Amino acid sequence: MVKLILTKKEREQLAEQVREAGYKDQTEYLRKKVFASGDTPVHNPKKLFRALDKTGGELNRIGNNINQVAKYIHYLEKNNMVEARVISEYNRYFQEFLQVEVEYVKAIRAYLRTMR
Numbered sequence: 001m002v003k004l005i006l007t008k009k010e011r012e013q014l015a016e017q018v019r020e021a022g023y024k025d026q027t028e029y030l031r032k033k034v035f036a037s038g039d040t041p042v043h044n045p046k047k048l049f050r051a052l053d054k055t056g057g058e059l060n061r062i063g064n065n066i067n068q069v070a071k072y073i074h075y076l077e078k079n080n081m082v083e084a085r086v087i088s089e090y091n092r093y094f095q096e097f098l099q100v101e102v103e104y105v106k107a108i109r110a111y112l113r114t115m116r
Contacts, residue, residue, distance in 0.1 A: 022046055051107035055100055062097040069093055 006014065014026065022045075023029040069090040076082045 045111070048107060048111040051111075052104070055104040055107065058100045059097070059104065062093060062100060065093045066090070066097055 018024075018026050018029045021029055069086070073082060073086055073090055076086060
């Protein structure tokens with residue numbers, strides 16, 4: 001056991017670092033921080049995995065919607081019956097998909113930056 005005395009401000013800073021790194025347990029965070037080599041950041045991959053799980057599910061749902069609309073558009077196109085509303089709906093789903101994809105990529109890049 002090691003005893004560490006911190007000021008109130010230092011305790012607040014430590015608590016913030018623990019939260020930002022994705023840890024709930026200060027002991028685990030400090031242990032990793034003490035034994036990390038050089039400037040290696042202390043990160044918790046659980047934060048990335050939660051973000052990937054969330055956005056991955058959203059990407060699947062949006063992808064299914066886009067697929068359904070695309071099939072319908074192809075059918076209508078074959079029969080010369082494409083309506084502007086259908087194309088508008090398709091564009092809306094596609095834009096939604098692109099926004100979620102951007103969030104997905106940002107989460108992965110942010111995590112990978114902490115590993116440098």
